[in-house]
Amino acid sequence: MLSVYEGFFSGGARIVHSDVVLGLREGGQYQRVLSVYAEVHREATRQRMEDDACYRALTAAGVGVGSLGRTFGVRGDSAVFSGPELAETARAMADVDVILSLKEQPLSLLNQAGLPRRPVVVALHRSDPENQGPALDELRTAIADGTVAACVCCAESTRAAYQAAGVPAELLHVIPNGVDLVRFRPDPARRIALRAELGIPDAAPVVVLAARYAAMKNVPLFLRAARAWLRDRPDGHVLLCGAGMTDANPELGADIADAFGGERPPAGRVHLLGVRRDMEVVYAASDVVALTSAWGEAAPLCLIEGMMCGAIPVTTDVGDSAAIVSGLGFVTPPDPQAVARAWDEAVAGRGALAPALAAGRERFSRTRMIASYAELIDRVHAGVTRPSLPETL
The missing domain is CATH 3.40.50.2000 (Glycogen Phosphorylase B;)
Known part of the structure; x- marks a missing residue:
């Protein structure tokens, strides 16, 4: 073949x-x-x-x-x-x-x-x-x-x-x-290790966006939601992973400046990680896996991988995303305030949703x-x- x-x-x-x-x-x-x-x-x-x-x-x-x-x-x-x-x-x-x-x-x-x-x-x-x-x-x-x-x-x-x-x-x-359910699973050791690497306290809430830098991913919406959420959660951190999610991308830099009103993001709380080969570690260290895409998605892998590692999914209603996270996470309109509120709900409800995530693992089996x-x-x-x-x- x-x-x-x-x-x-x-x-x-x-x-x-x-x-x-x-x-x-x-x-x-x-x-x-x-x-x-x-x-x-x-x-x-x-x-x-x-x-x-x-x-x-x-x-x-x-x-x-x-x-x-x-x-x-x-x-x-x-x-x-x-x-x-x-x-x-x-x-x-x-x-x-x-x-x-x-x-x-x-x-x-x-x-x-x-x-x-x-x-x-x-x-x-x-x-x-x-x-x-x-x-x-x-x-x-x-x-x-x-x-x-x-x-x-x-x-x-x-x-x-x-x-x-x-x-x-x-x-x-x-x-x-x-996905590989052996690789993608909740892991306290991975969670502690990545947070230590990035200087994130053990108890701090963390939201991750795992996406390449592309228009369909609607990175500006994520960043505007991040600004609102970080303002109200002084202990919160956001991670951006994927191709183009680095300081070397001037378009991303312009998006950050625009989203934060020309101000610098809170020091040490917006982490640009680029392409990672250890996404199971990144997801295990996170409380929320976010998707803010505007079009094109079908069955986003980030939502599945993140959920299997214990992160609560919060997504816009694109492709099959709403069906994938049904009973396991949250669907939001493309509004930064609504997205930020859903992140808060996801962090607060993480413990309550954990049994449903565990029970649904075989549905997402490789x-x-x-x-x-x-x-x-x-x-x-x-x-x-x-x-x-x-x-x-």
């Missing part, structure tokens, strides 16, 4: 997809990965494939990972693929039975004439196909010519959005996101997710006859 990535860069979809690849390999499937880009410049960061945590996890497990060597985000990047790039793709596809595409963007490569024909399963992780640029047209093209055998939707909102965009209902299968992917891929493979997908090379 071959998985095709647009690139390796920070984000929940790549974490989930890479975990699926690892899980399928653990189950005995042969796995290989091809990435269109070897380096990505976005969210005010340079992200090299070899530095990415997902890349390292895959290669450490023996999964072969190659790329076409492109760099995303620099002048001169082209949508046209060269002969050597197509030859490399054809070699990667030659001995596989099924291709798993991480989102619809890699279909611009897989739709190229002259490549071997293989059934493709597309993993969809957004609830706004209309905002995916030409990728939606590439998906429609691949469906029309029979290449796409199935689409995995990580949320009901994803299925509804893509069906409304014209994807046939029979191709859309919902497999909710899951094992369940991978078993569902494996079953769907097996069905796709069993239903394929090569004469219906003739070689064109």
